[in-house]
Amino acid sequence: MGWLFARRDSDNAYNGFELTGGIFNRTVNIHLGDRYAILIKQEFSGRKTQEYLSVNVFVSGTLPELAAGSEVTYDNFVDTYKRERPGFLRAYTEREATIRENGEDRKIRMTVDQQIHYTECKHSEFDKSDSIKIRVTRINAQFSTENGNVVRFAAQNSAVDPNDDRTHSNPVAAGVSIANSGNVIESGPCAIGSHLCTLPNMICQPQDQSYISRC
Incomplete structure (x- = not known):
């Protein structure tokens, strides 16, 4: 619910x-x-x-x-x-x-x-x-x-x-890793292994001390 x-x-x-x-x-x-x-x-x-x-x-x-x-x-x-x-x-x-x-x-x-x-x-x-x-x-x-x-x-x-x-059209904040791109984030809520935005066409966007996933 x-x-x-x-x-x-x-x-x-x-x-x-x-x-x-x-x-x-x-x-x-x-x-x-x-x-x-x-x-x-x-x-x-x-x-x-x-x-x-x-x-x-x-x-x-x-x-x-x-x-x-x-x-x-x-x-x-x-x-x-x-x-x-x-x-x-x-x-x-x-x-x-x-x-x-x-x-x-x-x-x-x-x-x-x-x-x-x-x-x-x-x-x-x-x-x-x-x-x-x-x-x-x-x-x-x-x-x-x-x-x-x-x-x-x-x-x-x-x-x-x-x-x-x-x-x-461009919801990606600075420092966000994008799937299948060359950008690798090593720290923060969108660092690899720290978030669940791993499906195709998903991106990780930091929000406060956490993150949200966007398609």
Whole structure:
């Protein structure tokens, strides 16, 4: 749900909370490989207190069994949320997860279909972009048996308006390494080995004490 509170990384970008106020229904269909599928239904009813959102969650489906001590890692990815009609968003992505089990790595293909329903004001013109990209990086997933079985999933999420992307013809700051070029940065957040902007056509751009990846 990084879409809900994603950081805005371009001028006209917006996140899910700005669009819905935290009141919406979300349905997610996830397919893992050829044998496993998960259905997630969420009903968000807005803020319960200043710090928390109220949400009911229903989950059903099947997951592959993993040996104790297995590790699951995820590559960075981009979700594109498209407003297909008033009050309805959809995002469909294909991803891969790498599973290290008993000393061997294997990949599992995932398809994720998200559908989000919310209420728009009928008397107000929609003045935002009909599509928003959510870039998901620095993904970290952990499973803990302390205090019950708990899965923790964290990531950095940034929202970008695709139209803003096209207007930035030269977004590279000084000292940024560019893939497949002769520029090699030896220090800073964009030094080789210090960032995750390694896919084709991605560049690393320093930002404060961290960095962002741009395509």
